[in-house]
Amino acid sequence: MPVEKAAPAFPSFLRDRSVVAVGGIGLNRKPMSLIRALLATGIRRLGLVSFLGSVDVELMIAAGVVDCIHTAGTSLDGMGLAPRYRQARQRGHPRVVEWSEGALAAALEAGAFRLGSFPTAMSPRSEVLAVNPHLRVMPDPFTGEETVYAQAIIPDLALVQGSAVDAAGNLYIDGDPAIDVLIARAARYTIASALAVEERDPRTAAISRLWLDQVVVDPKGSWPTACFPGPLLDQEAVSAWGREGGGDPGRLGLT
Amino acid sequence: MTRRHASPREVADVMVCALAAEIGDGDFVGVGLGTPLGLAAALLARATHAPGSALLAGGVFNADADLGAYLGGTRSLEGKALAFVSHFASMEMAERRTMTLQFLRPAQIDGAGNLNTSRIGPRAAPKVRFPGGLATADVVSLLPRVVAYHTDHRPRSLVERVDFVTGPGGRRHPAGGVSVLVTNLAVFDWGEEGVRLRSVHPWVEPRQVAEATGFRYRISEPVATTPCPDPQQLQALEQIDEAGIRVTEMPTMDLRMSSR
Numbered sequence: 434m435p436v437e438k439a440a441p442a443f444p445s446f447l448r449d450r451s452v453v454a455v456g457g458i459g460l461n462r463k464p465m466s467l468i469r470a471l472l473a474t475g476i477r478r479l480g481l482v483s484f485l486g487s488v489d490v491e492l493m494i495a496a497g498v499v500d501c502i503h504t505a506g507t508s509l510d511g512m513g514l515a516p517r518y519r520q521a522r523q524r525g526h527p528r529v530v531e532w533s534e535g536a537l538a539a540a541l542e543a544g545a546f547r548l549g550s551f552p553t554a555m556s557p558r559s560e561v562l563a564v565n566p567h568l569r570v571m572p573d574p575f576t577g578e579e580t581v582y583a584q585a586i587i588p589d590l591a592l593v594q595g596s597a598v599d600a601a602g603n604l605y606i607d608g609d610p611a612i613d614v615l616i617a618r619a620a621r622y623t624i625a626s627a628l629a630v631e632e633r634d635p636r637t638a639a640i641s642r643l644w645l646d647q648v649v650v651d652p653k654g655s656w657p658t659a660c661f662p663g664p665l666l667d668q669e670a671v672s673a674w675g676r677e678g679g680g681d682p683g684r685l686g687l688t
Numbered sequence: 689m690t691r692r693h694a695s696p697r698e699v700a701d702v703m704v705c706a707l708a709a710e711i712g713d714g715d716f717v718g719v720g721l722g723t724p725l726g727l728a729a730a731l732l733a734r735a736t737h738a739p740g741s742a743l744l745a746g747g748v749f750n751a752d753a754d755l756g757a758y759l760g761g762t763r764s765l766e767g768k769a770l771a772f773v774s775h776f777a778s779m780e781m782a783e784r785r786t787m788t789l790q791f792l793r794p795a796q797i798d799g800a801g802n803l804n805t806s807r808i809g810p811r812a813a814p815k816v817r818f819p820g821g822l823a824t825a826d827v828v829s830l831l832p833r834v835v836a837y838h839t840d841h842r843p844r845s846l847v848e849r850v851d852f853v854t855g856p857g858g859r860r861h862p863a864g865g866v867s868v869l870v871t872n873l874a875v876f877d878w879g880e881e882g883v884r885l886r887s888v889h890p891w892v893e894p895r896q897v898a899e900a901t902g903f904r905y906r907i908s909e910p911v912a913t914t915p916c917p918d919p920q921q922l923q924a925l926e927q928i929d930e931a932g933i934r935v936t937e938m939p940t941m942d943l944r945m946s947s948r
Contacts, residue, residue: 458775461761485822506820514819522817531806533854535779535826558856559825561806608762609747609774661762
């Protein structure tokens with residue numbers, strides 16, 4: 434698998450209504466340059482999976498390419514609510530499917546194993562069950578205990594952001610790897626963006642090259658989100674987005 | 689003698705001490721980064737009465753760091769933490785019940801201990817929607833104890849029935865649901881007979897709590913007073929949070945409550 438310096442090439446099976454999973458957590462390590470490249474393809478009506486979302490979800494809603502958003506929570510963290518996401522939640526379009534963190538992880542785990550569903554320790558009495566059609570309560574076959582099962586999510590494409598990649602294509606993440614390893618395991622095709630090429634011990638890689646189909650190198654790939662130990666969060670860019678109600682997608686680098 | 693006024697800092701400190709009192713020496717406390725008062729309480733417990741308690745906050749284990757450094761994340765904690773744990777591994781710790789206690793900050797809570805972190809208003813047409821359910825539905829069925837707090841105690845926050853049950857209450861073994869609620873006015877706890885007013889803060893009358901609470905609760909007379917921080921706790925809080933970050937979580941409202 435070559436490590437590319439140039440823009441990513443998306444798989445030919447990717448089309449309208451495909452499901453794209455985005456890694457990172459909150460305002461950390463969002464693969465923003467990969468998202469911008471995806472938007473340039475003109476593919477629309479996407480399903481989006483963002484475990485804990487922020488400007489990734491905002492940019493994709495603003496570009497009008499999302500039909501459905503799966504998330505356990507999306508906001509601008511300390512900089513307030515995510516305006517486009519909030520608007521979607523109020524209007525019902527794009528559709529937002531609310532998950533608990535545990536249940537969304539279980540759905541991706543099921544996807545990684547190509548199972549139909551996976552049990553999760555989420556409470557079977559939560560009303561999240563009433564608003565999320567991908568969750569069912571069944572008795573555990575051994576204990577008989579009422580248990581929540583999450584329907585598998587198999588993303589067509591996973592996009593992840595790391596701090597470094599080695600020449601062999603192993604991806605290194607400094608700090609919390611969050612959902613990234615799981616979406617790379619679950620997805621049909623995974624593209625990673627790394628800040629730099631560095632030779633490191635492959636045993637310490639967060640995501641082995643075996644789970645990656647392409648890696649591009651972009652020192653500003655996470656902008657405006659943070660990517661430890663590289664770029665800090667661009668607070669001005671993110672708070673301007675929040676202040677202006679998520680107005681101009683150019684604010685988040687969309688040309 | 690009842691005082692009538694408290695500054696936001698005094699309110700925050702009484703709340704932090706009441707939250708810290710829930711932590712024992714053998715507890716393993718998990719704290720999300722969206723709950724600074726809970727984080728301050730866990731740091732206070734480790735610095736005072738529960739030095740043996742363990743703290744995992746935002747994936748960082750037992751760091752030699754103050755509140756500001758913890759909230760700064762990986763970058764500001766480099767070289768200070770005993771271990772880093774990924775978000776997913778910390779969920780597994782909850783599932784294995786290595787973790788014993790977590791702090792949550794719901795938008796609404798009711799007398800049955802149901803927590804709402806999702807939306808306010810009728811389901812078909814919610815008036816306010818929050819970022820999402822986060823881990824609330826997981827935590828209530830995973831952890832032996834959940835301690836909730838709310839900095840704006842009023843009838844629309846402490847309600848008869850929450851608009852949406854993100855995390856259900858009710859004591860169920862082995863996970864216990866919400867066991868204690870600390871607000872800017874009082875402390876409640878849940879037992880076999882439901883919810884009880886445990887204590888009112890030093891500047892609060894029991895009548896004010898009744899007026900500000902939308903759910904029914906039991907009282908055992910005379911109503912106890914929530915302890916004020918002692919000198920050792922005040923000194924520890926000064927070291928943990930010299931900048932007073934904990935006060936920023938208090939609502940910008942009239943905290944005196946004297947005229948209502």
